[in-house]
Amino acid sequence: MKNTISQRVADFLKNFPPFSFLKQMDLEIISEQITIIYKEKDSVVFALNEETHECFYVVHKGAVALRADQHSDIMDMCDEGDIFGLRPLIANENYKMEARAYEETILYAIPINVFRPYALEKKAVGNFLIESFASNTLNPFSKSHRGKLYGEEIEADTKLLDLQEVKYSKKIISCSSSTTAKEAAEIMLNKNVGAILVVENSLPIGIITDKDLRNKIVTGAFPITTLASEIMTAPVITYPTKMTITQAQMAMMKSDISHLCITVDGTINSKAVGMLSKHDVMVSIGNNPAVLLRAIKRAKKFKKIKLIRAGILHLLQGYLDQNIPMTLTSKIISELNDACTKQVIGIVLKKMDSQPPVKFSWLALGSQGRSEQLLQTDQDNALIYEDVAEELEEATKKYFLELATRINKGLFDIGYEYCPAEMMASNPDWCLSLSECKNKVHHWITNTGKNEVLLSFIFFDYSLAYGDSDLVNNLSDFIFEDVKANPTFYIHLVSGALQSQSPTGFFREFLLEQDGAHKDFFNIKNRALMPLADAARVLILSHSVKSISNTAERFEKLAELEPANSELYLACAYSYKALLKFRTKQGLLHNDSGQYISLDTLSKAEKIKLKSTFKTIKELQEIIRIRFNASNIL
Structure with a gap:
């Protein structure tokens, strides 16, 4: 008979990395060894410089704040599904920060000796733990990595070509070592390719390119009956499937070649899975923003811009x-x-x-x-x-x-x-x-009136x-002066901002559209993005800040202007970017605006992550309601 408690623990963990990388059977084995811990609000999980525990922790319910010490600012906030306390698993030294329950919290304590074998055997598990330990960036409150969204591991200042993955051809044209030069040339002609891979037992042993045929066959140095093994270039230069544009360019320049062979593990000892040519690299560069920008500026017709x-x-x-x-x-x-x-x-x-x-x-x-x-x-x-x-x-x-x-x-x-x-x-x-x-x-x-407030919402984001630019600056100066001269405008602006419907109900379930073409869909624009955008607009106008119209940037500026609320504003900036990213992904996936989302298409982990971005909305709206004394008109 199965242990129902450990079964529930396993069912919870499988929705979150790194546990999502494990098999159900492994999760059940681990869950049988897990201890469930209850922590009251403000109680310590572990203290600064405390000797490490024999376990690390996963938040089941509630939240845990990580600080340098009890009196310092929050460095990271871990909530449902987040892991922390990895130091004993990664480094044999005392804790370098304090972990304290931010609210009533239930934790899963996972024994190090039970979990270590999985971290060593499963590369994805080990990599996730190392990256989590190194960055401590799991949510909006992380100071050292603000601006990243869940799953992001790349710094914003990295060069764009280093970030872009090059696209290679997965259609491999190959021949054997006993194929003649004439036969190889005919295959290349029929397949319209500039290179043919020479393989033996499915492994790449050489490559013949147009250049090889020109230099060795057309010149008469070798007859057309020469075998591929005699004119091929060997060994083949191989690389793994994950390759950036810069890496491809450097590899080709370093070896003075025009083609790379892509193999399963990046060596000649594994099966070839693709070919990469200089042309492929140029096509990839064509999707580089600098190249696209130049193409836009050269475009003379609308049709060309549409293609771009x-x-x-x-x-x-x-x-x-x-x-x-x-x-x-x-x-x-x-x-x-x-x-x-x-x-x-x-x-x-x-x-x-x-x-x-x-x-x-x-x-x-x-x-x-x-x-x-x-x-x-x-x-x-x-x-x-x-x-x-x-x-x-x-x-x-x-x-x-x-x-x-x-x-x-x-x-x-x-x-x-x-x-x-x-x-x-x-x-x-x-x-x-x-x-x-x-x-x-x-x-x-x-x-x-209602219509005037709606129009001002749209127009003030220009x-x-x-x-x-002088015309725009003149208009902006006028707007801010007129708003100052009419303070009651803020009340109506706030009233409009607070009309946005909540994204979740009393039991934290998603509130879906009740009728119309999108019945039973979640409106991420109206219920999640708009409340944040409307609040940011109201607050930034109250500070008479010009030239910042981007919602996330408005929150980041507000964090500077109001240090007492900086933590909330930075969390709002994070949440907005996360929601915008989520909507964009949905829009690209379904080839639409991404505004309406079918919850059936989301995994449980995606729903949890989506809900986590809603936490700031209620608190933000309460600040606005109190500051502008708007409760009496709502």
Whole structure:
């Protein structure tokens, strides 16, 4: 008869690394040796400089704070499924930090002597433990690795070519050592390849390239009946499957070759699984952001930009697959998307019958204005232009409406759908002189109805995509001064921010859509991302901070401005980036906006990780409610 307690422990552990790398039978054996420990809030699990225990720990319920000592700031916060206390497993020395229960907590204590054999035998288990021990980065509170999301192991300042994995051909064209040069050349011609691998017992022993045929056969040095074994280049230069662009380039330059053989373990003693040519490397470099940026700036037609945008999405997928930090990913993809917008505007301007009569600015609104539009969604933009004399107003507006209409059409042609609500510069309501724009914003601030608050939410997240920066700075100065002069606006802004629906119910279950086309789906945008974005906007406006529209960057700035709340704000920044990454992955996976998620497609571990990002929302909204005394109007 099975031990039901150990069975439940095993069922819990299998959802989290490194236990997820083990077989169910191994987990059950380990779970029989595990001790379950209850810790009250603020009780110590282990102290600084304490001798190491004979176990390490997994959080089952609650949370454990790791600090340098009792009075220092939290260095790391471990919650459900996180491991800590690995020092006795990795290093034979006393604990270098304190672990204290942050709330009522249940721990699983895993004996070192029971688990060590699995760590040594299973490479994935050992690597995970070593990386966890080295980094202590498991969640938003980790100071030394803030900005990383779960599973990320790559620093943001690493060179991009070192991060990008090169794509090799898995279609291997091969022959035997007894194949003649003529036969090898015919195979290469028929398969349209520049190299053929010579194999023996499925192992690579040599390679014949176009260069070998030119130098040895075409010159007459060898007859065409010569065997492959006599003209092949040997030994073959081999590498493992995981190879970056830089590694491939360096390998080819070092050996002055144009082809690499990819094998199972990277040596000539294992089966060949692919071939990598200089052409493959150049194709991979083609998805490098610097190359894409140059291609965008050279593009003369919308059709070309649309093709390049497909490359941008491929680059985005690669970054997510390689766990590139979301901060870096967002900056690069946003910069490339902005470059596409600028190029579209540049092309349209050249096609206009005349140059703009006055200076203008093209504003990106909403998610694009926050540099968070990673997927291809609809357009949100506006155009503002310099004030002109009354007699020139009609002609000036007519020009810019025509310009905006062509730009919106160009953006549509490269993949941006039209905004269903027509919040686009081609709409006269969003193509305004500077004075008209100020009047519109002033109306929102002084007439704070539901519609005005909604419009201000979208418009206040703007950034300059093209044109004159002085116009934008002038507008920003006006907005902040007008907001200061109308403090009641904050109450309505806060009220709007607090209307966002909770992502989870009383028992922490996901709250799903109740009706409509997405019934029973989870709306990650409205229930998780928007509450954080709305709160960040309200708080940053209250500090009159200009030029920061990105939500995560707003929280990071707020952490500087309000040290007492810095821990919460940094956790919010982490959560937002994690949610944005999650939505982007879902969007790429299902070829949509990623807004609506079917929970059936998520693993239990993914659901737990997703829920962990919700923890900050309630606390953040409570701070806003108290600070702006908004409870009496909700």
